[in-house]
Amino acid sequence: MSDQITITLPDGSKRxxxxxxxxxxxxxxxSEGLARNVLAAKVNGEVRDSFRPxxxxxxxxxxxxxxxxxxxxMWHSSAHLMAEALEALYPGIKLGIGPPIxxxxx
Numbered sequence: 001m002s003d004q005i006t007i008t009l010p011d012g013s014k015r016x017x018x019x020x021x022x023x024x025x026x027x028x029x030x031s032e033g034l035a036r037n038v039l040a041a042k043v044n045g046e047v048r049d050s051f052r053p054x055x056x057x058x059x060x061x062x063x064x065x066x067x068x069x070x071x072x073x074m075w076h077s078s079a080h081l082m083a084e085a086l087e088a089l090y091p092g093i094k095l096g097i098g099p100p101i102x103x104x105x106x
Contacts, residue, residue, distance in 0.1 A: 023050040040073035075100035
């Protein structure tokens with residue numbers, strides 16, 4: 001059993017990393033500027049947190065504000081943060097449920 005995984009990037013290039021590396025680790029190995037802009041990652045077609053360990057060979061797309069899925073992830077997370085803040089300010093508040101919309105969140 002290997003302690004290495006192969007990550008395939010959108011341009012078809014392949015890079016080898018330690019098993020358990022994260023999408024953010026991959027981004028940092030490419031460029032610190034890219035790592036600062038990563039909002040989420042698409043791993044084998046699944047959008048997920050960029051801090052989640054990658055345990056197997058994978059196709060990886062690093063998602064930033066320039067990607068629709070990156071924006072959606074940011075808005076989704078922001079909606080949760082806003083809800084937490086409102087619950088702290090107004091105990092017992094009733095919140096609606098809704099995904100991000102085309103131009104943000106509510």
